[in-house]
Amino acid sequence: xxxxxxxxxxxxxxxxxxxxxxxxxxxxxxxxxxxxxxxxxxxxxxxxxxxxxxxxxxxxxxxxxxxxxxxx
Amino acid sequence: xxxxxxxxxxxxxxxxxxxxxxxxxxxxxxxxxxxxxxxxxxxxxxxxxxxxxxxxxxxxxxxxxxxxxxxxxxxxxxxxxxxxxxxxxxxxxxxxxxxxxxxxxxxxxxxxxxxxxxxxxxxxxxxxxxxxxxxxxxxxxxxxxxxxxxxxxxxxxxxxxxxxxxxxxxxxxxxxxxxxxxxxxxxxxxxxxxxxxxxxxxxxxxxxxxxxxxxxxxxxxxxxxxxxxxxxxxxxxxxxxxxxxxxxxxxxxxxxxxxxxxxxxxxxxxxxxxxxxxxxxxxxxxxxxxxxxxxxxxxxxxxxxxxxxxxxxxxxxxxxxxxxxxxxxxxxxxxxxxxxxxxxxxxxxxxxxxxxxxxxxxxxxxxxxxxxxxxxxxxxxxxxxxxxxxxxxxxxxxxxxxxxxxxxxxxxxxxxxxxxxxxxxxxxxxxxxxxxxxxxxxxxxxxxxxxxxxxxxxxxxxxxxxxxxxxxxxxxxxxxxxxxxxxxxxxxxxxxxxxxxxxxxxxxxxxxxxxxxxxxxxxxxxxxxxxxxxxxxxxxxxxxxxxxxxxxxxxxxxxxxxxxxxxxxxxxxxxxxxxxxxxxxxxxxxxxxxxxxxxxxxxxxxxxxxxxxxxxxxxxxxxxxxxxxxxxxxxxxxxxxxxxxxxxxxxxxxxxxxxxxxxxxxxxxxxxxxxxxxxxxxxx
Numbered sequence: 001x002x003x004x005x006x007x008x009x010x011x012x013x014x015x016x017x018x019x020x021x022x023x024x025x026x027x028x029x030x031x032x033x034x035x036x037x038x039x040x041x042x043x044x045x046x047x048x049x050x051x052x053x054x055x056x057x058x059x060x061x062x063x064x065x066x067x068x069x070x071x072x
Numbered sequence: 073x074x075x076x077x078x079x080x081x082x083x084x085x086x087x088x089x090x091x092x093x094x095x096x097x098x099x100x101x102x103x104x105x106x107x108x109x110x111x112x113x114x115x116x117x118x119x120x121x122x123x124x125x126x127x128x129x130x131x132x133x134x135x136x137x138x139x140x141x142x143x144x145x146x147x148x149x150x151x152x153x154x155x156x157x158x159x160x161x162x163x164x165x166x167x168x169x170x171x172x173x174x175x176x177x178x179x180x181x182x183x184x185x186x187x188x189x190x191x192x193x194x195x196x197x198x199x200x201x202x203x204x205x206x207x208x209x210x211x212x213x214x215x216x217x218x219x220x221x222x223x224x225x226x227x228x229x230x231x232x233x234x235x236x237x238x239x240x241x242x243x244x245x246x247x248x249x250x251x252x253x254x255x256x257x258x259x260x261x262x263x264x265x266x267x268x269x270x271x272x273x274x275x276x277x278x279x280x281x282x283x284x285x286x287x288x289x290x291x292x293x294x295x296x297x298x299x300x301x302x303x304x305x306x307x308x309x310x311x312x313x314x315x316x317x318x319x320x321x322x323x324x325x326x327x328x329x330x331x332x333x334x335x336x337x338x339x340x341x342x343x344x345x346x347x348x349x350x351x352x353x354x355x356x357x358x359x360x361x362x363x364x365x366x367x368x369x370x371x372x373x374x375x376x377x378x379x380x381x382x383x384x385x386x387x388x389x390x391x392x393x394x395x396x397x398x399x400x401x402x403x404x405x406x407x408x409x410x411x412x413x414x415x416x417x418x419x420x421x422x423x424x425x426x427x428x429x430x431x432x433x434x435x436x437x438x439x440x441x442x443x444x445x446x447x448x449x450x451x452x453x454x455x456x457x458x459x460x461x462x463x464x465x466x467x468x469x470x471x472x473x474x475x476x477x478x479x480x481x482x483x484x485x486x487x488x489x490x491x492x493x494x495x496x497x498x499x500x501x502x503x504x505x506x507x508x509x510x511x512x513x514x515x516x517x518x519x520x521x522x523x524x525x526x527x528x529x530x531x532x533x534x535x536x537x538x539x540x541x542x543x544x545x546x547x548x549x550x551x552x553x554x555x556x557x558x559x560x561x562x563x564x565x566x567x568x569x570x571x572x573x574x575x576x577x578x579x580x581x582x583x584x585x586x587x588x589x590x591x592x593x594x595x596x597x598x599x600x601x602x603x604x605x606x607x608x609x610x611x612x613x614x615x616x617x618x619x620x621x622x623x624x625x626x627x628x629x630x631x632x633x634x635x636x637x638x639x640x641x642x643x644x645x646x647x648x649x650x651x652x653x654x655x656x657x658x659x660x661x662x663x664x665x666x667x668x669x670x671x672x673x674x675x676x677x678x679x680x681x682x683x684x685x686x687x688x689x690x691x692x693x694x695x696x697x698x699x700x701x702x703x704x705x706x707x708x709x710x711x712x713x714x715x716x717x718x719x720x721x722x723x724x725x726x727x728x729x730x731x732x733x734x735x736x737x738x739x740x741x742x743x744x745x746x747x748x749x750x751x752x753x754x755x756x
Contacts, residue, residue: 045419060647
């Protein structure tokens with residue numbers, strides 16, 4: 001069995017960096033969506049949806065972390 | 073029906089004299105979606121508004137400005153009036169109202185302006201109050217120049233140096249001065265005080281001690297303020313008295329104007345008119361009958377074409393073909409429950425005439441996903457109650473949609489919470505080996521399952537935090553099933569639009585890849601996670617590989633090389649469904665943290681011992697407070713994360729497989745009355 005500490009660090013990196021990545025992407029989309037909404041309030045729904053799209057990145061990270069954790 | 077209602081394109085032609093009656097009849101039928109006349113056709117020109125439009129518009133303009141004065145412009149008023157009544161009083165009441173309201177508003181504005189003026193004067197006077205001089209002493213000198221104003225610091229010494237014969241008065245707090253300087257030395261003096269940040273403030277007009285003037289201003293302010301209150305009250309009274317009439321008249325006139333301006337969308341010649349419209353095929357007989365009966369001989373209705381679902385130009389590029397192909401409007405007819413979900417689908421896009429309205433599919437899966445992510449009866453029941461209240465009280469589409477989501481999602485959350493996860497507020501019912509439970513907390517034995525008539529119904533099969541593997545695996549299958557349904561709907565949409573063969577190439581190919589991938593998943597789980605020894609000639613591999621290869625080849629043929637790039641996307645889509653597990657887990661983790669702080673740390677509960685605690689009542693109260701705040705946080709987060717993510721799974725992963733959207737909503741000529749009633753009905 002691999003070193004538990006290293007696995008834990010790996011899981012942490014997987015979640016942490018993907019979290020940062022989604023945050024970065026969402027920041028860009030979010031500010032653009034707010035801009036679009038200022039022009040046309042009806043875009044709220046679309047803006048909201050577009051903003052959460054990058055959330056998938058961190059979910060992938062979390063899945064990887066969980067898989068690592070299950071192997072601990 | 074899942075598809076929008078079938079439409080017929082109709083042409084209504086008649087003599088121009090009958091135009092008004094035709095419009096009237098169409099408004100009553102509420103079945104015709106007018107196509108704007110494009111002024112390109114030879115011999116035709118745009119119709120002119122009916123004569124009543126200009127008078128009504130004028131009155132409407134007046135009313136709207138009155139509404140603004142009364143503060144009614146975006147307010148809701150309850151009640152309604154009959155239009156006969158509105159019509160009768162319209163002209164006289166508008167004139168009367170205009171006089172009253174304009175008068176009241178004007179006097180109110182005048183008083184407010186005077187109050188503002190007085191307050192400014194008073195502010196100046198308050199400065200002079202600090203000096204022991206009467207106001208008349210500040211002016212009318214032949215040889216003296218007077219400086220009055222604010223300073224920072226005491227300039228007396230500097231002033232005396234610059235202008236020895238000057239006289240300086242300074243307020244007690246040292247920030248206001250009055251300096252009397254001989255005119256010849258005025259420039260020097262000004263330079264000297266400028267260094268102390270002098271800001272000039274000329275003495276106000278008037279005689280006597282500033283104190284007296286301030287007192288007088290105060291008196292006047294008191295009277296003015298009370299008359300302002302009166303003026304505001306008068307306006308309020310007027311508002312209360314006339315609000316319904318104003319709203320009703322506004323609505324009535326708007327309807328008149330809308331009807332009178334309808335000819336602007338119609339082509340006319342000198343003696344005839346021609347109207348192009350969409351009518352639902354099922355309502356064609358009614359429309360024809362009504363027009364033939366009421367406008368016999370003067371107007372003729374002709375059904376031009378019953379629109380089929382098949383795309384006229386065969387292939388994808390239907391949109392790029394010659395421009396003036398009018399979009400066929402989609403009229404969806406959903407039941408009471410489904411229509412609550414319509415707004416969610418519309419938020420993304422309106423369905424096209426030639427595709428399935430996704431609201432039905434959303435109604436089924438959105439609450440299930442929401443429930444799975446929440447999966448806790450402790451939140452499920454409050455969600456249900458909140459949703460029910462929302463559905464009762466809210467009017468706006470947005471809030472109603474959220475309430476719908478909460479209500480149906482709450483039902484599923486309770487079901488999953490009770491039977492699948494067996495927990496309330498992140499705490500399991502029955503005793504657990506490694507965690508606290510309601511049993512241990514309350515000191516009562518709660519069962520692991522209940523038996524109803526020979527069936528053992530489990531209360532909690534999985535724990536969100538201890539059966540991660542199983543739940544993750546389950547969510548992958550939910551994803552595969554959901555996407556499978558998506559491709560099936562996509563197949564149906566494509567086959568009605570472009571034909572069976574096209575649909576097979578475009579959608580069956582992906583279905584094959586998906587099924588192959590699912591079999592491959594089964595194989596891989598055995599090989600990699602369960603650690604079983606499997607042969608490459610396993611039956612699942614033997615079926616999966618050909619399915620995937622053939623699927624890819626078909627997709628390549630249908631969509632070109634882009635299809636290959638979409639392959640990882642499909643895998644990503646499926647993995648994306650693991651968020652159902654991940655979000656449930658994150659909520660369970662938060663709940664565990666709060667519960668541990670509250671009960672184990674503060675109240676001293678030991679879950680190995682039933683009903684144990686070492687804390688006293690005060691600690692119990694503190695623990696309950698933490699419990700309450702913590703779970704309220706999770707509850708609110710659940711709305712945002714579970715609600716948004718279940719929507720997103722539909723919009724992104726699911727809809728991409730079949731939904732195009734971008735349709736035009738069916739908007740028939742019709743009258744919507746809110747503040748008015750029409751007792752006479754037809755003979756309006």
